Amino acid sequence: MANVALDPHAAIATTASGVGAALTTADGKPLARALARSQRRARRRAFFLVLPLLAFILITFVIPIGQMLQRSFYNDGFSRNMPEVSAWFASTERGTDPDEAAWAALAADLTAAAEARTIGMVGTRINYDLSGARSLFTSTGRSLRGGLEPPYREALLEINEGWDNPMLWSVMREASRPYTANFYLAAVDRTRDEDGRIQQVDERQQVYVMLFMRTFWLSLLITGLTFLLGFPIAHLLATLPMRKSNLLMILVLLPFWTSLLVRTTSWMVLLQQQGVVNDVLVWLGVIGNDQRLQMIYNQTGTIIAMTHILLPFMVLPLYSVMRTINPSYVRAARSLGATSWTAFRRIYFPQTLPGLGAGALLVFILAVGYYITPALVGGSSGQLISNMIAMHMTSTLNWSMAAALAALLLASVLVLYWLYDRLVGIDNLKLG
């Protein structure tokens, strides 16, 4: 806790020595050097306070994410388990037709992989780039247990004609090197054809671009809704006397402090067909008992629940900016003849922009990465890109694909985060 000015080395002896003589400290060292040293030391002290946490975050957070993202361009499922045919690929040019040596290498690798029970892994890796390849590998593996006789090409084709597919060989060539960009291509609905040219995937299989678009569009919509709902109440809170506004503030803070799962559950209970909202509408006679609205397990459910959950993140920054706006500007505008609308639009609203920017960016950033709520109330049309990442992580186990999607999502979030830091400054992030 020692401070620059109190550092004994920096204690300035303001000796009134003659003109041209350098200023020195009490013990006779040049002042500039002593100052620099003490500043370095203060810097080091500050840094050492931060260091444990920085190391902690790097080890438990930054590096694990980096390690995970590595999977998006590194997958040795094929190259590791099929060494001989990978070596053949390495020694030949793209476009070389497989000769008997290639078939022999393939047969040897397949037999070894079937024996070692890794053939499923190999098939899965190829299947990522060529749908249907997994069954080719596993079924061949099952009939390989007895070993193969040359000529290998004929022997393999006899087991399954699919081995002669040039596309398959092209894909295997790609997979024979562990580094690949194919998962990123797949993440933007692109694939490679036989000659390695990039093209769009089959229309029926185009999912990811649409999901990214949906994620951004829904996040934008939710941000807009939180603005529409958040602005009036932030304004009210900011203009009421402190006592009243503190009381009303509880209504904003309570949801903020309530478990996310509790809030999601509430919406499930409220919105389902036999739920409270539908009941009330039927009771009011707005809809008939057989016309109950489907408000959950679709996009509507996701939008309503997420707007509710993220609303406090919009209200709080708006409120803290609005509190500081001096009401006399608006009064001045009014006294100069502006209508209340003009005064609001030209004078008040522009002053709220910093809070609006902070709130909107924060809500958007959080919305883009949302997982729990869409998973519970989204049905199939309300799923976001995070849910796709989770699906690839836990159910299809295509971890490279999950990593590629995660990398793209992370990149967009980091761009927004950087923007937030530029425009708002992380220091200004406030909670409650």
Place this chain on the structure above:
Amino acid sequence: MALPSYASPLERAWHYLYLVICGLIFFFLIAPIVVIIPLSFNAEPFFTFTPAMRSLDPDGFSLRWYQSLLTFGMQNPDSEGWAFWSDAWANAHWIKAAKNSVIIGFFATLVATVLGTLAALGLSRPEMPYRRAIMAILISPMIVPLIITATGMFFFYSNPCELLNLIGLQPQCGRLAGTYLGVILAHATLGIPFVIITVTATLVGFDQSLNRAAASLGASPRVTFFRVTMPLILPGVIAGALFAFVTSFDEVVAVLFIAAPEQQTIPRQMWNGIREQISPAILAVATLLVIFSIALLTTVELLRRRSERIRGLTPQ
């Protein structure tokens, strides 16, 4: 907000409309949280107000869902007295989950608060190098989508040695996934941004000359910290700790990815319940959690006011 005396009738009408709109928005914010409380006392397994409930008939209400929370997972739910409670304490799923949540939350908060407060002290010193970049890294666990964080942790925690092997160390370490330590570290990571934000906010109004005064009077850095700095920033530290605790207490994604069944927490148990059969028992849990969050909110509000009072920042 009072209307100015020069307001036109149209403005008056607009003003009242505006108040009504605000009322509706507040209703939207709070109603979903309030509505589950009475529903958790429903005598029927429905999620609506039954006619009996609407007419406030006592038969329409019951504590059966609270009781089912207790008995779920018990070996012998029909036993009585001491045997019942010891069975519940040892075996009931929700009690086990609550114990886990508290243990994990406590240690995660401890780690996050100690490291976070130290770092915040460093960050708020004017001479801190690379302040902005480091701050950005330390806050990032709050910004990075949870699914990405959890995925990264899933691989790393399954085999933490892999990383250490890369840098040449060959330590003897098992895995962190599926252990209490793993979940605690993960939750500490997620709670840290909150501690940093609240403590740095407290330090904004902190008068550095107080430290200098203490030092000039001969106090050692340690004494200065514990006798001068700490009492002043304590409200911020406690608020940060509460945030960190709530983050851990409410966290489900990381638990889904890295925890084993032994570390089943309340949110994890709720997630199961919601996905499968949302019986009103879930609403009973939700009600208890709402009461819990009201208690926390009150604490934080009191702390905030106290902090502003001692720092002399109270406006108006």
Place this chain on the structure above:
Amino acid sequence: MKTTLILSTALTGMAFAASAQEVNVVSWGGAYEMSQVEAYNKPFTAETGIRVNMIAADNPATPLKAQVEAGNVTADVFDVEVSDAIRLCDEGALVEIDHASLPAAPDGTPAVDDFVEGALLDCAVANIVWGTVISFDTTKFPEGAQPQTAADFFDTEAFPGKRGLPRNPKRTLYLALIADGVPAAEIYDVLGTDEGVERAFAKLDTIKSDVVWWEAGAQPVQLLADGEVTMTTVYNGRIFDAMVAENKPFEVIWDGQYMDMDMFVIPKDAPNMDAALQYLKFATDTQRLADQAKYIAYGPARRSSAALVGLYQDGVTEMAPHMPTSPEALENAVMDNPEFWADHDTELTERFNAWLASS
């Protein structure tokens, strides 16, 4: 440092507390899990003192595979479908089980002869035979106009209302083909071709906008009970539980039943290997399998158990007509083809997910 010390001491303490004899079993949750708790776990704990933790999963095979691949196996016994058991065994993820070590039937018949055909695999032992069936809420359709066939499931004009279907290809594509007029015996021949797959998806397209997708086995029952759907496919034991134990006005359509077995498997590196083997042997003995039928309408995988199956736990409901193996249920039933799914599940799942996500 002091903190670290306290922390690590506390954690070690916890680790020791947790290492008291226990076994973690991943199963399918809901009424099925309850039946296993009653029939297997309680007597197992009473006899051996080993505690059983049940963990619910939508399909236990997926966490198993994820845990094995990440080198992070946290559970000991998994309850999986046959195709997954074959696939995981092929991939070397499971321990092999010595069939001779399984308990014999009470009359001395060795386990190998006592289990029904296909119930014993290198790495897996079956416990139950179960079916996926269509069920509907009888109050939602007028009397005399109740749905009766798989084709009615796809006819939203004559039988209005939302439909519940599982979010996977295995239990949706066959139903589309049955409804489209493919006989049960030919399902896999048709599904093995690209045209067949197209045909199934084309049929699914006709009701796509009316489908509420479910994932966990307990969800369809809930959807039906909440009135979110009027008709859904559902595991037959679960709907039996709702109909008989909870008196819900539901009815089962056996036409186009999908019959499958569930198997117990143990992953390599299971943390409590000995307890896991002990549990597996205990849970698949004659008495346990027969007992389970008291709690849920699934058929036991042992012949010797079938004779012991009588009444439901209420003491009045005859179980036989509710079993997936009853003559009525078998009339137009699709038998699981584990090899087909072991080979094609990945690509059909991919295709299915793309189809689902596209609007």
